[in-house]
Amino acid sequence: xxxxxxxxxxxxxxxxxxxxxxxxxxxxxxxxxxxxxxxxxxxxxxxxxxxxxxxxxxxxxxxxxxxxxxxxxxxxxxxxxxxxxxxxxxxxxxxxxxxxxxxxxxxxxxxxxxxxxxxxxxxxxxxxxxxxxxxxxxxxxxxxxxxxxxxxxxxxxxxxxxxxxxxxxxxxxxxxxxxxxxxxxxxxxxxxxxxxxxxxxxxxxxxxxxxxxxxxxxxxxxxxxxxxxxxxxxxxxxxxxxxxxxxxxxxxxxxxxxxxxxxxxxxxxxxxxxxxxxxxxxxxxxxxxxxxxxxxxxxxxxxxxxxxxxxxxxxxxxxxxxxxxxxxxxxxxxxxxxxxxxxxxxxxxxxxxxxxxxxxxxxxxxxxxxxxxxxxxxxxxxxxxxxxxxxxxxxxxxxxxxxxxxxxxxxxxxxxxxxxxxxxxxxxxxxxxxxxxxxxxxxxxxxxxxxxxxxxxxxxxxxxxxxxxxxxxxxxxxxxxxxxxxxxxxxxxxxxxxxxxxxxxxxxxxxxxxxxxxxxxxxxxxxxxxxxxxxxxxxxxxx
Numbered sequence: 001x002x003x004x005x006x007x008x009x010x011x012x013x014x015x016x017x018x019x020x021x022x023x024x025x026x027x028x029x030x031x032x033x034x035x036x037x038x039x040x041x042x043x044x045x046x047x048x049x050x051x052x053x054x055x056x057x058x059x060x061x062x063x064x065x066x067x068x069x070x071x072x073x074x075x076x077x078x079x080x081x082x083x084x085x086x087x088x089x090x091x092x093x094x095x096x097x098x099x100x101x102x103x104x105x106x107x108x109x110x111x112x113x114x115x116x117x118x119x120x121x122x123x124x125x126x127x128x129x130x131x132x133x134x135x136x137x138x139x140x141x142x143x144x145x146x147x148x149x150x151x152x153x154x155x156x157x158x159x160x161x162x163x164x165x166x167x168x169x170x171x172x173x174x175x176x177x178x179x180x181x182x183x184x185x186x187x188x189x190x191x192x193x194x195x196x197x198x199x200x201x202x203x204x205x206x207x208x209x210x211x212x213x214x215x216x217x218x219x220x221x222x223x224x225x226x227x228x229x230x231x232x233x234x235x236x237x238x239x240x241x242x243x244x245x246x247x248x249x250x251x252x253x254x255x256x257x258x259x260x261x262x263x264x265x266x267x268x269x270x271x272x273x274x275x276x277x278x279x280x281x282x283x284x285x286x287x288x289x290x291x292x293x294x295x296x297x298x299x300x301x302x303x304x305x306x307x308x309x310x311x312x313x314x315x316x317x318x319x320x321x322x323x324x325x326x327x328x329x330x331x332x333x334x335x336x337x338x339x340x341x342x343x344x345x346x347x348x349x350x351x352x353x354x355x356x357x358x359x360x361x362x363x364x365x366x367x368x369x370x371x372x373x374x375x376x377x378x379x380x381x382x383x384x385x386x387x388x389x390x391x392x393x394x395x396x397x398x399x400x401x402x403x404x405x406x407x408x409x410x411x412x413x414x415x416x417x418x419x420x421x422x423x424x425x426x427x428x429x430x431x432x433x434x435x436x437x438x439x440x441x442x443x444x445x446x447x448x449x450x451x452x453x454x455x456x457x458x459x460x461x462x463x464x465x466x467x468x469x470x471x472x473x474x475x476x477x478x479x480x481x482x483x484x485x486x487x488x489x490x491x492x493x494x495x496x497x498x499x500x501x502x503x504x505x506x507x508x509x510x511x512x513x514x515x516x517x518x519x520x521x522x523x524x525x526x527x528x529x530x531x532x533x534x535x536x537x538x539x540x541x542x543x
Contacts, residue, residue, distance in 0.1 A: 067118030172224030178340030353437030369429030
């Protein structure tokens with residue numbers, strides 16, 4: 001009788017559809033992550049990339065960055081890992097996990113987690129975004145969700161609710177503790193224009209009436225500070241709270257490009273949905289009892305997560321709250337947050353080249369086009385999320401402060417000067433298809449959305465004004481004399497070792513507007529945001 005009571009508590013058969021959706025969609029997000037890694041790694045972290053993995057693993061020990069690539073690295077091996085992860089995640093998304101025994105399903109999910117952990121832990125700046133840790137934490141819980149051989153385990157479903165709570169509530173707290181525009185309800189006057197990578201609807205969101213912007217901010221506070229509590233309450237409250245989270249995330253998906261952050265939050269929120277409450281089927285079939293070893297395993301994992309939750313909870317209750325920090329190298333239980341402060345202005349680095357051997361005041365410069373980063377003022381921003389354009393995101397950081405760009409910007413320029421094909425594949429437009437340029441320069445521009453009248457008259461979605469030179473014109477001999485390749489894993493305290501004085505330094509802004517306080521700050525900064533590298537992530541840019 002006691003065992004039957006335990007099984008009644010342990011098993012949640014009514015959540016079979018929720019589990020199916022969580023697993024299939026999470027595997028789909030894994031697929032996107034692995035495909036993005038395979039498509040972009042050679043230029044970013046390959047042997048000849050801007051921040052090569054071999055230099056990283058030579059300096060950073062396995063205990064600080066565990067993964068397969070400390071055992072062996074080659075570009076071919078990395079590609080094999082990424083494409084193997086893509087194939088495996090596609091198979092799981094198609095239902096492989098339900099077609100094999102329970103123990104095999106656990107191994108499939110564990111393999112996905114290990115493969116992606118190995119990539120993230122050598123990705124350096126390019127892989128230091130908060131949604132990387134979120135995918136890994138979600139993936140670690142999915143290992144223990146079971147398959148069609150057993151009913152969904154109640155403890156793991158609750159751990160996923162707990163994860164969504166931390167994502168949402170942490171983001172809400174950091175807003176109230178951060179930028180004053182969140183408290184006076186004015187942040188959305190700026191956010192849609194200055195967010196890292198606007199989408200095709202961002203221009204229209206920006207031009208919504210100001211009273212509606214205020215309503216949006218107030219609703220955001222409610223959804224992030226009140227609704228998450230409902231996720232931890234009994235049904236049907238948890239289902240309705242999850243629906244509110246999903247609706248809010250879909251609104252955010254429509255308003256900009258945030259890689260898979262919002263999509264993953266939607267997937268995790270489904271773990272709190274009891275299908276029967278929404279008129280959906282309650283049972284697919286009668287599930288057999290869970291094996292004892294599986295019950296013991298799930299119970300042990302639940303206890304471990306609760307213990308590891310001490311640090312995120314302590315952080316949320318602290319006045320010095322930090323965001324998007326992993327408290328261990330396995331990214332198991334993390335703290336999250338978003339947009340503790342909002343940029344008032346959008347500054348973009350525009351990169352240009354010329355094929356003229358001798359520079360004069362009349363030299364013709366041609367602009368490189370990026371896929372997602374604003375450039376051509378007449379080009380409507382595109383929708384890329386949940387795909388992640390890593391170079392475009394880091395270019396947004398570069399516009400905030402050259403400090404973010406020092407580890408990788410000159411290596412990027414050097415690859416433009418050599419016509420590196422892997423790097424050029426990351427771009428939308430190469431103005432030098434026949435031969436590389438002789439010189440490259442960069443200029444900092446102020447970008448603003450146009451108004452309705454200007455859009456009708458000019459067809460331009462943006463207007464832009466040149467602010468100042470960001471990188472003086474350079475050629476390959478100049479870069480060679482400068483010794484541009486940065487030392488491995490240099491952060492703020494080490495950039496002095498890299499002679500990048502051609503990157504113009506800006507005056508240190510006031511405290512409330514420092515780059516470390518911006519939406520793109522590295523996690524652990526005072527405002528906290530998922531769009532920056534963790535302070536304990538080796539090789540991340542300065543905050």
